[in-house]
Amino acid sequence: xxxxxxxxxxxxxxxxxxxxxxxxxxxxxxxxxxxxxxxxxxxxxxxxxxxxxxxxxxxxxxxxxxxxxxxxxxxxxxxxxxxxxxxxxxxxxxxxxxxxxxxxxxxxxxxxx
Amino acid sequence: xxxxxxxxxxxxxxxxxxxxxxxxxxxxxxxxxxxxxxxxxxxxxxxxxxxxxxxxxxxxxxxxxxxxxxxxxxxxxxxxxxxxxxxxxxxxxxxxxxxxxxxxxxxxxxxxxxxxx
Numbered sequence: 001x002x003x004x005x006x007x008x009x010x011x012x013x014x015x016x017x018x019x020x021x022x023x024x025x026x027x028x029x030x031x032x033x034x035x036x037x038x039x040x041x042x043x044x045x046x047x048x049x050x051x052x053x054x055x056x057x058x059x060x061x062x063x064x065x066x067x068x069x070x071x072x073x074x075x076x077x078x079x080x081x082x083x084x085x086x087x088x089x090x091x092x093x094x095x096x097x098x099x100x101x102x103x104x105x106x107x108x109x110x111x112x113x
Numbered sequence: 114x115x116x117x118x119x120x121x122x123x124x125x126x127x128x129x130x131x132x133x134x135x136x137x138x139x140x141x142x143x144x145x146x147x148x149x150x151x152x153x154x155x156x157x158x159x160x161x162x163x164x165x166x167x168x169x170x171x172x173x174x175x176x177x178x179x180x181x182x183x184x185x186x187x188x189x190x191x192x193x194x195x196x197x198x199x200x201x202x203x204x205x206x207x208x209x210x211x212x213x214x215x216x217x218x219x220x221x222x223x224x225x226x227x228x229x230x
Contacts, residue, residue, distance in 0.1 A: 042220030
């Protein structure tokens with residue numbers, strides 16, 4: 001089955017540690033996105049990538065980093081510089097940046113202890 | 114800058130009631146796209162519908178229908194004969210035309226719908 005997978009589903013991190021969230025898709029989509037969701041809030045864009053080896057900052061990129069070495073993978077690293085990292089993180093993809101519909105993965109819930 | 118407002122935060126209905134979820138958007142662009150997503154308790158966002166700014170036709174899909182009105186900048190979602198499985202958080206979102214930074218989705222804060230048996 002084609003789709004987007006994110007792992008792990010739940011992640012706990014000690015303050016001051018970096019942590020990497022995985023996002024993989026087998027939809028052959030060119031564009032991938034990372035969003036952050038806080039309780040009672042909509043989603044906000046962290047980073048997006050149109051093609052391999054290219055990515056751009058979204059609205060709230062500070063304290064995060066990404067890489068896009070393979071078309072199917074777009075991992076997100078939450079660094080210790082992110083002041084309030086506890087949130088629900090959702091990865092999405094679309095056939096390209098021109099494509100208007102984004103499809104989402106199941107999400108990773110990150111808790112900083 | 115674009116904005117999406119979902120003024121209702123929580124709605125509770127009894128099964129088989131009809132319910133309408135409101136969405137009001139703001140943008141100065143003439144080309145844009147509107148979306149509704151459903152987020153069940155599992156957390157994944159499920160795509161429901163996309164509407165283009167140049168197509169004001171209403172849409173019906175089974176028990177779901179959408180009313181797009183550019184004159185009032187609204188894109189409302191109605192569930193007819195609601196069911197317990199409709200319980201979820203529903204997000205309205207806006208995307209501008211074009212690529213780059215325009216490809217991002219701007220979300221409302223979501224409406225929590227609870228359908229009681």
